[in-house]
Structure formats: C-alpha cells, structure tokens
Amino acid sequence: MDKLVIEGGHTLEGEIYVSGAKNSAVAILPATLLTEETCIIKNLPSIKDVYYINNILLQLGAEVEESGCKFIINSLGVDTYEVDFELSKKLRASYYFVGALLGRFKKARVPFPGGCDIGIRPIDQHIKGFEALGARIKIEHGIIWAEADELIGTSIFLDVVSVGATINIMLAACLAKGTTVIENAAKEPYIVDTANFLNAMGANIKGAGTDEIKIKGVERLGGCEHCIIPDQMEAGTFMIAAAASRGNVLVKNVIPTHLDSISAKMREMGIKVIENGDSLQVVSNGRPRSANIKTMPYPGFPTDLQQPMSVLLSIAEGTAIVTESIYDGRFKHVDELRRMGAKINVEGRVAIIEGIKKLSGAPVCATDLRAGAAMVIAGLTAEGETVINNLTHIDRGYEKLEEKLLQIGAKLKRIP
Ligand code: EPZ
Numbered sequence: 001m002d003k004l005v006i007e008g009g010h011t012l013e014g015e016i017y018v019s020g021a022k023n024s025a026v027a028i029l030p031a032t033l034l035t036e037e038t039c040i041i042k043n044l045p046s047i048k049d050v051y052y053i054n055n056i057l058l059q060l061g062a063e064v065e066e067s068g069c070k071f072i073i074n075s076l077g078v079d080t081y082e083v084d085f086e087l088s089k090k091l092r093a094s095y096y097f098v099g100a101l102l103g104r105f106k107k108a109r110v111p112f113p114g115g116c117d118i119g120i121r122p123i124d125q126h127i128k129g130f131e132a133l134g135a136r137i138k139i140e141h142g143i144i145w146a147e148a149d150e151l152i153g154t155s156i157f158l159d160v161v162s163v164g165a166t167i168n169i170m171l172a173a174c175l176a177k178g179t180t181v182i183e184n185a186a187k188e189p190y191i192v193d194t195a196n197f198l199n200a201m202g203a204n205i206k207g208a209g210t211d212e213i214k215i216k217g218v219e220r221l222g223g224c225e226h227c228i229i230p231d232q233m234e235a236g237t238f239m240i241a242a243a244a245s246r247g248n249v250l251v252k253n254v255i256p257t258h259l260d261s262i263s264a265k266m267r268e269m270g271i272k273v274i275e276n277g278d279s280l281q282v283v284s285n286g287r288p289r290s291a292n293i294k295t296m297p298y299p300g301f302p303t304d305l306q307q308p309m310s311v312l313l314s315i316a317e318g319t320a321i322v323t324e325s326i327y328d329g330r331f332k333h334v335d336e337l338r339r340m341g342a343k344i345n346v347e348g349r350v351a352i353i354e355g356i357k358k359l360s361g362a363p364v365c366a367t368d369l370r371a372g373a374a375m376v377i378a379g380l381t382a383e384g385e386t387v388i389n390n391l392t393h394i395d396r397g398y399e400k401l402e403e404k405l406l407q408i409g410a411k412l413k414r415i416p
Contacts, residue, residue: 002395004388004402006379007411008361012247014408018235018254019045019399020069020228024193026093027167028226029053029071030100031194033062034174035201036076037223044069044228048396052090056097059084074223075104082109085143089114091396095123095164098146099171102135108146112139116368116393119329125162129169132156133176153178153217161186161297166213167194174203176217185213188298189258193229200224232258234398235280236305237373239263241405242282243271244312244381249408252279261301265291265309269316290318290355295326307333307374314342315381316355324349333371336364340382361386369397376401380410 020043030053032039044050046069054064054071060083062075081101088094092115101108115121123144127137132155135148153176158165166186173180185191187209195208201224204216235254242249243266256263256275263273263280268291272283290313295303303326313320314337324330331351334344339362343354361384366372372394379386388394391414394401402414 001389002391003415004376004379004391005413005415006361006376006386006388008379008382008384008386010245010380010409010411012242012245012249012380012405012408012410015250015252016238016404016408017252018230018238021045021190021193021231022047022049022233022397023163023188024190024228025050026053026091027096027190027194028197028228029057029073030096031171031197032057032073033060033075033078033100034103034171035221035223038072038074039201039223040070040072040225042070042225042227044071045231045399047399049091049093052087053093056083056087056094059087078104081105081107083111085111088112091115092121092164095126096168096171098126098130098144099168102130102146102148102151102172103175106148106151108144110144112142112144117329117332118368119327123164125158125160125165126168128159129156129165129182130172133172133180135172151176153180153215155181155183157183158185163188163190166191170195170198170205170213170215173215173217174198174205174221178217180215180217182213182215183211185211186297187211189229189232189255197224197226200226230254233302233304233370235259236262236302237308237377237398239266239273239280239282240305240308240312241377241380243284243288244315244377246284246286247409248281248283250279250281254278254280256280261299262305265293265301269312288312288316290316290320290353292321294323297326303327303330304370306330307370308377310334310344310351310353311337311374311377311381313353314344314355315357315359318355320353320355322351322353324351332367333374336367336371336375337378339364340378340386358383360384363387363389365389366391366393369393373398379412380405
C-alpha cells in the first residue's frame with residue numbers, strides 16, 4: 001500500500017495543468033459500445049477508473065488501442081452483454097454498461113457497481129428510466145439483469161437529480177424508437193460532454209445542461225472523434241490547495257464557467273480568483289475569511305469539493321456551516337482532520353467548522369477519493385510532516401498528483 005509523505009508549510013506557486021474529466025471519461029468510454037464503428041477519444045486522464053472501465057470494454061470483446069491520453073476503440077467484436085463481477089465492483093461508473101449494453105443488444109447483465117463509501121448510493125432512478133423505456137429489470141445475487149424486446153421513447157421525471165441516471169437513460173434512449181424526454185435531469189458538464197459525444201456519433205439529443213433533455217431515437221450510431229472536457233473537480237482541488245498554502249497558482253486548461261460556484265465562494269472568503277481564457281489565477285490574500293457551504297447539484301457548490309473545501313475552512317478566520325445535501329456519509333474526512341487539530345463538529349449532514357490558525361501534520365488515512373484529496377491539501381498546509389496511508393482512492397481520480405504538485409513547490413514523496 002503506497003504512502004504519501006508531505007512536508008507542510010510550503011507556499012504553492014507556478015502553473016498547474018488540469019487533465020480530462022474523470023466523470024466524463026467513465027461515461028463516454030462505455031458509450032462507444034453503441035456503435036460498431038471506431039471511436040477516437042482524446043484527453044483521457046490516466047487514472048485507475050479509466051483503466052477499470054477499459055478492462056471491462058476489453059472483457060466484453062472491444063478492441064482498444066491506447067496512445068498516451070488517446071484511446072482508439074472499436075467494439076464490432078463485442079459478443080457478450082455480461083460484465084465480469086470483479087471488474088464491475090471496482091468503481092461506481094460500471095453502471096453505465098447497463099444503458100450502453102441495453103442500447104446495443106437490448107440485453108445487459110451487470111453486477112452492482114462499487115465506488116466511494118460516501119453514503120447510500122441507490123440506482124432506483126436508473127432502473128425507473130430503463131423500465132419506462134420498456135426494459136424488464138431483475139436484480140438477483142447482486143447482479144442487474146436488463147432485457148427489452150424493444151426500447152420505446154417516453155417521458156421520465158427523475159425523483160432525484162441524478163448525474164448517473166440522467167446519463168444512463170440517455171445511453172439507452174439514443175437508439176430507442178421515438179422520443180424520450182428526461183425531466184428534472186442533472187445539468188453537470190459531464191452530461192453535456194456525453195451528449196456532445198453521442199450527437200457526434202449521430203444521436204439526436206437536445207437540452208443537455210438544462211433540466212429537460214430530449215432524445216430522438218435514431219436507427220444507428222457511427223464512429224467519431226471526441227476530446228474529453230477538463231476535470232472541474234481536479235481544477236477545484238488545485239484552486240483550494242493554492243489558497244490553503246497561501247500561494248499564487250495559475251490553474252491551466254479549465255472551463256471557468258464550470259467552476260463559477262467555487263470561484264464565487266473563494267472570492268467571498270477574500271481570495272483573489274482571476275479568470276483569463278482557459279485558466280484561473282488563484283492568489284491568496286493572507287488568512288481566508290470563513291464562509292458557509294451548501295452542496296447542491298450543478299451549478300451549485302459541488303459535493304465533490306465539499307471535503308477539500310472543509311480543509312480551507314478549518315484554517316479560515318471564523319466559523320463555517322457546511323451542509324452536505326447530496327450524500328448522507330460524506331464526512332469521513334472529519335475524523336482524519338481532527339487528528340491534525342481541526343475543530344469540527346458533525347450533526348447529521350451538517351458540519352460546524354471553527355477555524356484555527358494552523359493544522360499540525362499527522363499520520364492520516366484517505367477514506368475515499370475526495371477525502372484523500374482533502375488530506376493532501378491538509379498535509380500541504382499543516383505544520384510538520386503528514387503521512388497519508390492508502391493512496392488507492394486518490395489514484396482512482398487524480399492523474400500524476402504528486403508530479404503536478406511538486407512542479408509548483410510542494411514538498412512530498414510517494415513511498416511504495
Ligand atoms: C456522480 O455520482 C459522480 N460520479 C460523483 O462523483 C458525484 O459526487 C455525483 O455524481 C454527484 O455530483 C460519477 O459521475 C462516476 P448521483 P452518481 O446519481 O451519478 C441519489 C467523485 O468523487 N440517487 O448524481 O452516483 C444519490 O444517493 C464521485 O468523482 C438516488 O437516490 O451520483 C445521491 O444522494 C463521487 N437514486 C444523489 O442522488 C439513484 O438512482 C446524487 O447522486 C441515483 C442517485
């Protein structure tokens with residue numbers, strides 16, 4: 001189990017590059033199953049979750065040629081609709097193979113997904129969508145069985161704003177007969193990115209990025225080329241790290257509007273965030289002021305940055321109220337931050353963070369992906385040395401994290 005040893009107290013300065021978006025990549029790669037022609041996907045992040053999805057494509061019989069951050073995929077040879085149990089439980093996004101295989105074969109057999117332990121993560125809205133399209137769903141021995149004589153377009157109102165369900169229904173509806181309308185749809189940039197990819201394949205999707213998405217079924221989809229959008233969560237993590245280290249960092253290769261909620265919150269805390277083109281300059285202004293956070297679906301403050309932001313709030317001036325309205329178990333980083341001296345009280349889905357001057361380095365654990373990112377930020381800003389055990393979560397979602405941070409003045413090293 002790899003460890004990360006961080007020497008805290010160094011100001012981060014310089015330029016840092018953002019990679020392709022994990023949550024776009026893990027949706028778009030399964031979507032390539034919807035055509036027998038070749039798809040070229042560029043700007044893929046080299047992270048474990050992309051590797052896990054790629055393993056499932058290979059297991060199904062697809063041909064994948066990797067060259068750097070580009071995959072050339074052809075799934076003509078895919079001859080099964082059954083996903084391997086071990087591969088499926090490696091990550092949450094394996095559920096996209098239900099929508100993709102249903103769309104391709106009108107059949108799918110996908111073991112329940114895995115993913116971060118951040119609270120209960122049902123897939124009832126995915127199933128509601130598939131059944132509305134005419135699929136019969138059976139859940140047996142931890143496996144999702146889906147089958148349809150044919151998929152017929154219909155109107156689906158999501159009870160919960162769900163990124164996964166929105167994308168999964170889009171995947172199944174592309175080749176359905178007639179028009180599907182997803183109402184109360186999620187609006188995250190990954191949804192727009194996936195819809196753009198599907199439309200480049202010949203799909204007819206309108207309204208992605210709004211709460212009503214219209215998918216007109218087409219006869220067939222073809223191959224295409226697509227470049228994954230930058231990862232707003234990686235970008236936000238770097239922005240928060242820059243501010244926590246009282247540094248001055250240019251975060252490059254971003255789409256600033258995707259980060260509006262983080263930029264606005266940081267400005268509210270007295271941190272300078274300057275937009276120019278495809279980069280954001282974060283300039284610390286001394287100790288930040290505290291502010292309240294309430295996580296909401298996009299364009300609200302993202303739940304995936306609640307944990308990293310909690311670190312910045314734990315060393316801010318004042319007391320913050322952090323409300324995690326998306327998940328009921330996304331405070332596992334709090335115990336680890338307490339080891340470093342943070343003053344945080346958790347009541348259900350609310351954390352009260354009383355800012356202190358400095359965290360102190362300590363041996364800590366990364367309990368899930370974004371908690372891991374939070375611990376890295378805490379180690380960078382703390383007094384003394386922090387050792388983060390178990391980097392598997394961090395490696396699932398952050399490409400070359402150490403190399404990127406070393407380039408802007410961090411002092412850290414990975415110990416195998
Ligand atoms: C996606 O997860 C992301 N993962 C998560 O990022 C992100 O936190 C989440 O969206 C919210 O933005 C991927 O895209 C692979 P949801 P997803 O369906 O699709 C409830 C990371 O750190 N819900 O939008 O699983 C659910 O319990 C990861 O990169 C249902 O009730 O999230 C949650 O409370 C962590 N029924 C809320 O909706 C359902 O059928 C939002 O979940 C589906 C979801």
